[in-house]
Amino acid sequence: MNADEPGDDSTASDETFHPLGDEWQDDLEDVLDDTEYDTELGMEMGRDAMRVTKGDLSEEEFHERYHEDVMEEFGEDERPIASPDDIDEESESLLSSLTGDESRREVLKKGAAGAGFASLGWGAVDQQEPEQPAVEDPGEVHPDEDATQWGMTIDLEHCDGCLSCVTACNAEHQWDEGANWMYVLAFEDGNVESPEPDEYESVHDFNYLVRPCQHCTDAPCEKVCPTTARHTRDDGGLVLTDYEVCIGCRYCQVACPYGVNYFQWDEPDVEREELSEEGVYDYRDRPVSRRAPRGVMSKCVFDPARQDGNHGEELVGTTACEQACPPSVIQFGDMNNPNSDPQRYDENPARARTLIRVSTGLPSPDDLPSMLEGVDSNLDAVTEAVDGLTEDSIALAVAVQLTQEDYEEEAPAGDTLPDQEQTILDVVSVLQDHGLDLTSEETLSQLGLTVDQFEGPSEDVEVSDNADVAQERFEDYIDAPEERFELLEGIGTNPNVTYLGTQPGPNAHQVEGPTSYEEVDMLDRRQEALDDQTVGLGLRDD
Incomplete structure (x- = not known):
């Protein structure tokens, strides 16, 4: 993609800016068309939010460029300029202006959060070395190296594809089947191959990608949120969504390079009464965990209820997926320690x-x-x-x-x-x-x-x-992994998930793994449950 120079008011609507490729980007545009919000604004903001993380556009220019449009579309502009601020009570005025006496979720149109696609797409757009930034590097959102930054190291070469992490995440957070917060994808890309699911000598013959939210230090999804529902929490650097502030505009989904956001378009399978208060609310008394209510975005959260000690001190510094992993390939903890x-x-x-x-x-x-x-x-x-x-x-x-x-x-x-x-x-x-x-x-x-x-x-x-x-x-x-990488390392999001093992190439596509999602009573495609609609990274096999 040839990005516009800062200050150029022209759009790149006909160009592919999203790292997951043309089909994913087209699906995102269709998704926004199904909402009451401005599709063109959401697509342009998503494109430019990624330019900010790459250093091609400054935070200040980005905020100024869209301020009037955001005010006109949403009635208020609560986007952070450089670092996230906790939302205050005045933000409720935005919700009231949008919904009146009705529940804000009732005014949202039902729609998919993104259709499946064949290619994994990691780096499919910009595989080349990143260009010299056109503006000064805005720096990290959380530059304090002494502060805790929760993250993961995931050893792909010793993953056995058992899907225990997926089922454990679902058991703890109770998202609807197929709206996965965690994926284990077997893949091949033309250079590396995976065997047929019934013809392999070892489960380690497969190439895997374990994909949670990357909890980016400089998260583009946060930059486009008009309400600060999507925000980076100071304590632990967790990228979270306040369910009571989210209006479901789905702009965060467009701006996420990794495809990890899900829109709860219908009533959740698990009713609110079944969720424990200590599991939903973090130490700030903000609802940021467990499955989302109707009309709200959700994603992997790195278990803030655990990190806050809501479930006991023994679970601080742990996640459900890490504890469930039989080969211990998911290592969760403080990336600054x-x-x-x-x-x-x-x-x-x-x-x-x-x-x-x-x-x-x-x-x-x-x-x-x-x-x-x-x-x-x-x-x-x-x-x-x-x-x-x-x-x-x-x-x-x-x-x-x-x-x-x-x-x-x-x-x-x-x-x-x-x-x-x-x-x-x-x-x-x-x-x-x-x-x-x-x-x-x-x-x-x-x-x-x-x-x-x-x-x-x-x-x-x-x-x-x-x-x-x-x-x-x-x-x-031990056969230790020789390769170390971060997903889409060149786009500047500074993800807090590090991978050891084989990196998927630009032509990577999902294949069947040794353990199917059906075998563990899960789905990897939301459309199987929602009449051809999907709210996840439901990848079609080639």
């Missing part, structure tokens, strides 16, 4: 997966002393006497000790990697207390943890050399 699960996993996925696997196979450090009673303090005797201890598992445990890192920051609440690491270190400590010398040349050699060039006494070997050998052991033990 190097000691958090997602950052530790991202920094060294081979070591992180070793922690996950080894910690569950070792005997409990509390039970191990009694298991070692009467056992000689040598490696062969220990491995023969104790189930769960082999030369390989002990070698990996010692490798964890050799690569232990001291962090200035405490591990955030809800994180599991620090606990798994501590379990392993406790086992090593028990073995050492038993008299097993895990630092001797002889034992390290038997464990395969000696430096290849080692010829002299142990004091001649640098600690870093042992750590390098330990890292090689992790990488021999």
